[in-house]
Amino acid sequence: MTTTDSTAAGPAAEAAESPRALARARKRQSLARFWRAYRSHKSGLWGLAALVLIALIALVAPLLVGADSQSVTDAPGGPLESPSGEFPLGTDQFGRSVLALLVWGARVSLTVGLLAAVLCVAIGTVVGIVAGHFRGWYSTVLMRVTDWFLVMPTLVLAIALATVMDRSIWTVILAIGVTTWPTTARLVRAQTLAVESRPYIERSRALGGGHGHIMLRHVLPNVMPLVLAQTTLVISSAILTEATLAFLGLGDPTITSWGGMLQDAREAGAVSAGHWWYLAPPGIAVAVVALAFTLCGRAVESVLNPRLGVSR
Template sequence: MSTGAGRIAWARRRRAAGKLWRDFADSRSGLVGLAALLGIVLIALLAPLWISADDLSVIKATGGILTPPSGEFWLGTDHAGRSVLDLTVYGARVSLLVGIAAAVLSVGIGTIVGMLSGHFGRWVSAVLMRVTDFFLVLPALVLAIALSTMLERGLSTIILAIGVTSWPSTARLVRAQTLTIEARPYIERAQALGGGHPHILLRHVLPAVLPLVLANTTLAVGSAIISESTLAFLGLGDPSKVSWGLMLKQALDTGSVTAGAWWYLLPPGIAIVAVVLSFTLCGRALEIVVNPNLKAGRR
């Protein structure tokens, strides 16, 4: 019986996943964002195959200082003679890693807080919502800067600083969804049959909020990448790791703006815009799929 019920459940999930993909595929902007995102991720993953540590080294650079684009250096060189193209491609690894990890941490905290607040209610909800309101009214970037200055420099610090300061909006969204789900009759039946809090939360509430959480995660990655670039630009990132924000900071510090070295400024800036736009297009398409009200409005 349990095996048959499990097969039925998996069949339903496969059908739901197939319907989700078909609805997502109806959005041209979502498909464009997904294609661009997959291309950027593939390039970032394959970057070590043709970019070595020597290519990123200031000591072993072979190009001239701030030379314009040429046949040898397609996007010119930086202040140390390194290829801007190599730096931009390799910088995608750090920016994507920090953005995705920070978004997952942020959405994870927000999902847990929102589910617990919506499920238990009363004093638990009151305490969790007051904590959420506290983080919500304070500027997330200011809190991230404060944490980055107090903790040791490194990617883990950046991820932690962004993740623990940007979860309140997710918590409120998940709490509202949890309250809606727990008002449905099948939750009451599960409770009548002896289902405890872990059973209700993990077997019923969590699967129901996952599509919304997934869409919110996709949108949160773009915000996390912008936050990482901002922190790196302010000098709070890891100076030993190439990232787009660090490239912009170095370009500003070395006088590339006054020297007219546009090839040093534009590539990392365009890369940030392209990645954030790709995640935003995917997130908006998923949001329309999982939110019936938005779907009806689009039609």
């Protein structure tokens, strides 16, 4: 009896597991196809390599430069020393190593860029799908609010929010996220309208599919490639905005970021005094990371939508 039951249960278990195994196999095949297509974009590979290197440096920052390298009271060097063997990028006005500050700043800049981009894309995706799915006054109200945010200068809105709220890293993330979502909302809405015009959406409605089912099971999976590509592009903009806010003195003064380093260099008179080693490294770092994310974003966008014809 036991042998018969186990024999009968074997094919049943395999039949139950086969759809999951098939789904996992299809996902692996899709990822493999995506990676093969992505590798053909040389600029995207260069951007990805730069991001991986910078992310690894940020992760192991405590091991590379030590946690006390940000201390003002225990600074190892003199104020504004030029580059040397001990300090490859010189020191700041407090005698701290600019190279160590640059490594620590990568953690904050990448964190702010990633979280702000996720918040921006999440808001834009929800607004875009809802505005594209529901017609009538729902869509009209959402699009007029989107248009208002779209025509307002993003940096001015971010500065206003960062001014009235507490000066912290979360304030910067919130200020960037809630002011940069309209472009994503517009793109997602257009894609939602295209998806909902397809025949299988009508069949889903005829079979009793509700609004939530259609938006979550049909629309969202079809707009996710666009959302993924938009996220990689928004990250670079978020990092630049964070650097700008920190440069204007609206960042968290208790943490080290690349924008904060630029602000400190300006206050220390690095521009007029010619202390290039204090001013140039954080500016170059911001430009490199923004460029790397842009290259990755363009490559992802070209892979997911080959009709764009993005140059390789």
